[in-house]
Amino acid sequence: MRSSSQLFIFCSLLLLASYVSASFWDNKAGVAQPVAIDRRQDQEDTPKEEPSTTQESQDSTITSDPTKTSDSTETNADKTTDATTGTKAKETGTKAAKTTDKEKPTDIPFDAPVGGIEMVKPAITDGPTYIKIGTEATFKWNYTSLIATPSAVDAVAFCSRNSHTYTITSNMTVEKTAEVKWDTAQYKSQDVPLLTEEYTLMVYDNTKEPSDVPEPGHLGSFNQYRFGMYHPQDYTPRTESTCATCSAAMSDMERQALKVMFGTAMITVLSFTWFVTGIGVFG
Numbered sequence: 001m002r003s004s005s006q007l008f009i010f011c012s013l014l015l016l017a018s019y020v021s022a023s024f025w026d027n028k029a030g031v032a033q034p035v036a037i038d039r040r041q042d043q044e045d046t047p048k049e050e051p052s053t054t055q056e057s058q059d060s061t062i063t064s065d066p067t068k069t070s071d072s073t074e075t076n077a078d079k080t081t082d083a084t085t086g087t088k089a090k091e092t093g094t095k096a097a098k099t100t101d102k103e104k105p106t107d108i109p110f111d112a113p114v115g116g117i118e119m120v121k122p123a124i125t126d127g128p129t130y131i132k133i134g135t136e137a138t139f140k141w142n143y144t145s146l147i148a149t150p151s152a153v154d155a156v157a158f159c160s161r162n163s164h165t166y167t168i169t170s171n172m173t174v175e176k177t178a179e180v181k182w183d184t185a186q187y188k189s190q191d192v193p194l195l196t197e198e199y200t201l202m203v204y205d206n207t208k209e210p211s212d213v214p215e216p217g218h219l220g221s222f223n224q225y226r227f228g229m230y231h232p233q234d235y236t237p238r239t240e241s242t243c244a245t246c247s248a249a250m251s252d253m254e255r256q257a258l259k260v261m262f263g264t265a266m267i268t269v270l271s272f273t274w275f276v277t278g279i280g281v282f283g
Helices: 001-029 036-045 052-065 065-103 253-278
Strands: 116-121 131-134 136-144 154-157 163-170 178-182 197-205 222-231
Touching: 116 222, 154 178, 163 178, 163 197
Parallel strands: 131 222
Antiparallel strands: 116 136, 136 178, 154 163, 154 197, 197 222
16 A cells, blocks of 8 residues: 555656656747646637638738838849840930931032943944934943932933923933833824934933032933934835935926027037138148
């Protein structure tokens, strides 16, 4: 009986020591351990609530710290803005550079000669040129003393007889050597047909008028080359041809005049011969 009491006391002390030791270490770690009775009473008195998960705690913790989210958002926005601004600035700079290069004026000395044209075909040294109306005519030329190149040129043939301008080509691109073929047959059915007359070839900048004053280094109006054009005549046999300025038949008056002239000449010759023989000049 006495040994049983001692064993009970020893177990009670051991249980109390273990409980005190556990409480000591939990308090040392900073975790408050309420008494078992209080814990049980709290569980019985407190109404049941929806359990809060660890994920909700983490979400509330992340949401409750808006600094990091704001900073990251602002950083991304800044990067996007900087990238967009940089791209736009680069594009603007490129466009500005292209515009500057395109609109850069050409430095032309004030004493520079006026741009002109030198005919290659037909050449001026070939002599007069006559073009049959209804055929294709070819004009070829080179540009000289040209510093400011025009965007395009027009070439026309001017006839002073009817004061009409016939278009050879329009809006022609300027190259070192220009060549154009003119189909004259198209004017046979037009209101103002080509005439058998002399024409003047005119080449000028299509942004200007032929009468504008030429500027140094720019193309001046060219009007120094002249050529003739004619309508071909239908073939007529020789036997049926007639001369407008002459005639094989003579009128009666013309025939009588020839007879009188021939008779007078014969009488003069015979009279002079008889007179010389009669007086013995040659005897």
